Amino acid sequence: MSVIAANLQAVENDIAAAAQQAGREPSAVTLLAVSKTVPAERVREAFGAGQHAFGENYVQEGLDKIAALGDLRGDIQWHFIGPLQSNKTRPVAEQFDWVHAIDRLKIAERLSAQRPAGMAPLQVCIQVNISREDTKSGVPPEDVLALAQAIAALPNLRLRGLMAIPAPAEDPVAQRLPFAALRGLLDQLRQSGLQVDTLSMGMSADMNAAIAEGATLVRIGTAIFGARH
Numbered sequence: 001m002s003v004i005a006a007n008l009q010a011v012e013n014d015i016a017a018a019a020q021q022a023g024r025e026p027s028a029v030t031l032l033a034v035s036k037t038v039p040a041e042r043v044r045e046a047f048g049a050g051q052h053a054f055g056e057n058y059v060q061e062g063l064d065k066i067a068a069l070g071d072l073r074g075d076i077q078w079h080f081i082g083p084l085q086s087n088k089t090r091p092v093a094e095q096f097d098w099v100h101a102i103d104r105l106k107i108a109e110r111l112s113a114q115r116p117a118g119m120a121p122l123q124v125c126i127q128v129n130i131s132r133e134d135t136k137s138g139v140p141p142e143d144v145l146a147l148a149q150a151i152a153a154l155p156n157l158r159l160r161g162l163m164a165i166p167a168p169a170e171d172p173v174a175q176r177l178p179f180a181a182l183r184g185l186l187d188q189l190r191q192s193g194l195q196v197d198t199l200s201m202g203m204s205a206d207m208n209a210a211i212a213e214g215a216t217l218v219r220i221g222t223a224i225f226g227a228r229h
């Protein structure tokens with residue numbers, strides 16, 4: 001078995017164990033393989049090992065990889081997970097299936113306007129600055145509901161839920177607090193009548209804590225493809 005295939009298997013096993021420990025179905029947690037800086041041929045290898053959802057952070061790098069793996073396009077879901085500038089929304093609207101890090105209405109409006117007719121709606125999440133860090137992108141928790149209601153009204157987007165990258169913490173108990181807060185915000189959206197189902201939270205270093213607090217999608221790079229250079 002290749003290293004990537006073995007790593008994927010190990011991550012899937014960890015997801016299943018964390019889900020079971022939390023009394024959740026392993027199938028309730030989707031693995032997004034974060035392939036930023038990873039060459040297309042290694043993404044193809046991961047695809048061959050059964051992984052079909054990939055996350056990219058940089059627009060041009062992502063577009064190049066989508067093109068290089070064009071023969072697999074119908075069987076891959078491409079997620080844009082990086083910060084997105086308004087002058088780069090068009091190719092993302094045209095080429096990706098998901099966008100995770102929406103933090104202002106203007107970006108969402110552009111993506112909706114630029115999503116080609118005939119394509120499925122672009123699946124989107126709002127990024128929340130859940131740890132209230134000055135340097136982090138994402139909307140403050142108190143602004144999430146209003147932004148969610150505005151995005152839900154856009155014709156070519158489908159609001160799926162919330163995403164966050166909490167401040168790093170070593171202690172597993174401390175790691176859970178921001179994830180619990182994000183889950184609380186998603187509950188609030190549901191109570192206000194929005195049909196949202198996605199909590200995009202958890203990376204290689206804090207995946208178990210995220211799953212314990214209800215992550216439905218974990219974004220894992222290093223544990224699959226190794227350290228980035």
Ligand SMILES: *Cc1c(COP(=O)(O)O)cnc(C)c1O
Nearest residue numbers: 034057081203204219220221222
């Ligand atoms: C790089 C990245 C990840 C993956 O991080 P790892 O620590 O390599 O698992 C997840 N989410 C986002 C938004 C990232 O930029």
